[in-house]
Structures are given as C-alpha cells and as structure tokens.
Amino acid sequence: MFAYANPKRFMDLSGPFVPWLATAAAILLVVGLYLAFTAPPDYQQGDTVRIMFIHVPAAWTAMMAYALMAFSAAIGLINRHPLADAAAKTAAPLGALFTALALVTGSLWGKPMWGAWWVWDARLTSFLLLLFLYLGYIALWNAIEDETRAARATAILAIVGAVNLPIIEFSVEWWSTLHQGESILRKGGPLIAPVFLWPLAAMALGYTLLFFTLWIVRIRTEILNRRLRALQMGAA
C-alpha cells in the first residue's frame, strides 16, 4: 500500500482510473434508479418505499466515509504522510454531504410514514450528531493555518470521534428508537424481497463508486493545490 502512497505515483495512477470509475458509478446509478422505479410498490408503504433506494445507500456511504476518514487520519498521524492527510481532509466534506443527504431523504420519507418531518429517533439523532462531528472536523481544519499542524490536530479529533461514535450510537439507541431494525445484514439472511434487494444493491454500489470517484478527484485537486502553493512560494 505504501508503495502507491507517493503523491507523484498516486497522480500518475489515479488519473486514467477516474473516468472508468465515474462511468461505472454512473451506469450503476442509472440501472439502480431504473430498477427502483420499476419495482412494484410496497404493500404497506406504497410508492414511498422508493425513497429507500436513495436514502439507505446515502447513510451507508456516510458511515463508510467516516471510517475511511478516521483510518486515513490515523495513517497520516502515525506515518506523517501528506497523501493520507489529503485523503482524510477531502473525505470529510463528502461524508458530511452524504450524511446530510441521508437526513434529508429520511425526513422526506418520515413525513408520509411516521407523520412528522423529524422525530427524535435514535438513528436520526445519531446521524445528526455524525453531521456535527463532520462539521467540527471541517471547522477545525479550516481554523488552523499551518497545514501539517492542522492535519495532526484534526487527525486526533477524527480518532477521538471514531472511538466515541459507537458509544454515541449505543447511548442514543438506549435513549429512544422508532426506526426499523436492521433488515439486510442479519442472521438468517436479508428480510427484504429480492425485487427490492437488487435495486438497493445496485444503488449502494453506485453510491460507493460515486464516493470513491469524488474522493480521488478531490485528493488530486488537493495535491495540485499544494503544488501550486509550493510553486508560488518558490516564485515569491
């Protein structure tokens, strides 16, 4: 892994990779959306069940983004590697975006199903807290001018957050829950009909690839920005 962690090599390798990844994400999202709209309406939820296909993958991607961000931050802190710092920095706004998307689509779904735009349910609340964690991370990064110092300070925050997230999750769960339980990754197989499972799987993979596409593009931009700044400093 570390052999590819050289910024120059990363730029060379990731450049041609991006269009392919973007195309795959686009195809999967189109297929997933097509399947989502042609799936039969749910016998209880009617057509609103289709919100699931854009809501659930957003939530999964948001959590994956935090894990990847904390992992990159830890690598950056331990190995002092600028590429890992850039990866952690650029994952945060994407994660915040997917978290916000999950919250908004969940809210749109909650209105017809639960009769309220927002309920103080465990899953919703912990996602709101996740959004605040992302925002705090981004704010801390922006507040510290020195790039390496900012990277290390935010890495500490990301790790503290990663340790605390399961506790927050548990405590909020203990506090109140209305949200439905886990229905995909459970003992005894998924509880969801295949006609819903396939579009969900396509959308989940599409979201994941979309995240990776955007992430790589953002890391590339970050590296180019740093080079530009270094050149400007050199010229000044």
Add this chain to the structure above:
Amino acid sequence: MIALLSRDMRLAFRAGGGAMLALAFFASVAALVPLGIGPDLRLLARIAGGVLWIAAVLAGLLSLDRLFQADYEDGSLDLIALSPLPLEAVSFAKIVAHWLTTGLPLTLLSPVLALMYGVPVRGFLPLIASLLIGTPAVSAIGAVGASLTLSIRRGGLILPLIVLPLLAPAVIFGAGAVIGALDNLPNGALPLLAAFSFAALLLSPFAVAAAVRLNLGS
C-alpha cells in the same frame, strides 16, 4: 502533579479565575429556563434533570478555555512541558483540577436548583449521583477540545462544535438516570454513565497530551 493540581485550583478560585463565574452561569441558565417554559412545577420537575445536565455541560464548556489557554499564552505551558512529569500526567492533573473547580461545585449546588424545580425527593439522589459521576467526563472530553483549539485565535467558537456531539452520551445517561428514578423504573443509566466517564478519564489524557505537544511544536 499534586503541585500542579493545587496551583490550577488556586488560580481558578482567585479573582478572574472563573470557577465562581461558571457556577453563576450554571445557576442563571437554570433560572432562565422556567422563564421560557412557564412556572408549571409538574413540567419543570420532569425536565429538571435534562435542564441541569445541559446547564452543567455548558458551564463546563465555558470554563474550558482557561484550562490551557492562559498557560499557553504566558509561556508556562512550555515550562510545564519541559518538566520531567509526562504530559499525560499533566493533562490528567489539569482535568482533575478543572473538575474540582467546576463539576464538583455544580454538583453541590444542584440540589438547591432541583428543589426550586420541584423535583420529588426520590429524584435527588440520582441527580446528584449522575452529576458527580458524569461531570468528570465533561472535563475530560472538554480538555481534548481545549487542547486541540489551543493555538486558534477564535477557538472559543469551534470548541463547542467539537465537544458537544462527543458529550451526547453523558447527557443522555445523566438525564436518563433522573427520569428513570422519577418514573420509578429500574434502569442502567448510572453504571453506563460511570463506564463512559471512566473511559473518558482514562483515554483523553493521551489525546490531550498529543494535542498539547503538537501545539507547542515539539
């Protein structure tokens, strides 16, 4: 370590130290809530645990900037870092000092406020116990935020954004213990709160020390 602890406490209690100010802040937040909600004692008794917990967290946050900021600005933090005492121990001593000057006084004041909120007697013990057990976590996790925002000029604004989501479990278990007692329901809030607090006290000195080192540029 003891010397550092007693020095921090002396500084906090002397003029401009802010220990008394945090306590006054706690009391005034608690006094403002009934003005916004209305004087219905039944309602107030029900929300007292939550209100006092939130006021305690805010009061703890308010006084966090003096944890490292003053020492950082006048250079004594550099001297403390140079001493043979490991920074982790320094962080722990400072967290304990912060708790002794904010969390503990708040806890001691809370029965008076609970009385004013009309909390029945069976809610008193859980309230005091939850504040006593839980406020060390506020000091410990708050110290992580304070040390991370040490060199930022407007750190006071970022600090709450960083720390408040991390403190959600403390508020949930703390207020939950009081509500559970009011409803005469057995619940595991206090042990869970104790576990959270213990873990926070144990782990955060390491994060604080790393952040202080980073901000001192060593």
